[in-house]
Amino acid sequence: MSANLAAARLASSGPIDLGVLPSELDGGLASRAAIGLAILATDQTLEHEFRALVRIPGVAFYEARVFNDNDVTPNTLRAIGPRIAPCVDLILPSIPLDVVGFGCTSATMMLGEEAVFAEIRKARPGVACTTPVTGALAAFKALGVKGIGLLTPYSPKINEGLVAYFTGRGLDIAAVATFDRRDDREAARISLASIEAAAEKMAAVPGVEAIFISCTSLRVAEAVAGLEQRIGIPVTSSNHAMAWHCLRLAGIDDVVPAGGRLFGLPASRTPA
Known part of the structure; x- marks a missing residue:
């Protein structure tokens, strides 16, 4: 602090007003x-x-x-x-x-x-x-796969609709399975170990070229790379x-x- 500012601060009962200081705007957190x-x-x-x-x-x-x-x-x-x-x-x-x-x-x-x-x-x-559906379809195209193993927490009826939806877009759903956890609060608590074990079982089905783990509540995105190494085929999920x-x-x-x-x-x- 300069001597003049120090003296002014001592003589004042309030803050020293520095006025409007210069500022520059950058692109922010979302600059890209x-x-x-x-x-x-x-x-x-x-x-x-x-x-x-x-x-x-x-x-x-x-x-x-x-x-x-x-x-x-x-x-x-x-x-x-x-x-x-x-x-x-x-x-x-x-x-x-x-x-x-x-x-x-x-x-x-x-x-x-x-x-x-x-x-x-x-x-x-x-x-x-x-x-998640749009992303999955784009992912399968980028990965060059059509034979899909579909793992969900949904009711069998919801699964039937999802199978029909993907099949109607040119995919072959070679295997499908569900944890049948119809309450979204429970789906979010399905353990990663359960998901990985199910994916490993599904990967052994003939015709499964990739695994899609459906539902934004399921936790698996951070484990995808390791799971792929173990089962030898691509893995993706709704969030991923x-x-x-x-x-x-x-x-x-x-x-x-x-x-x-x-x-x-x-x-x-x-x-x-």
């Missing part, structure tokens, strides 16, 4: 890409897994929550549809986003990807969109595939260390 996420109110996992996977300087994600019921049924999934746009509207209003992801696999399947995109674009016209697709749609082609095979691959730049 801003990702918006519409996440289910009950989801305990998606943000944790995105934090583990999206660790690239200049790339940031911002989220809002959409109400959903704890029980996963066709009716509760369809009810989410009209709530998507108001949720997306809460993500950084007036600040541009490069891509918006909707974080529910089963609701995307029930509503259809185009219907989900239409809801997102009510709030963000023209934005690139993705979902959507995080990768968000980055690629936003033009971020960086390789994510320990992200597994998928995070070393590019994807089509055609916006979803």
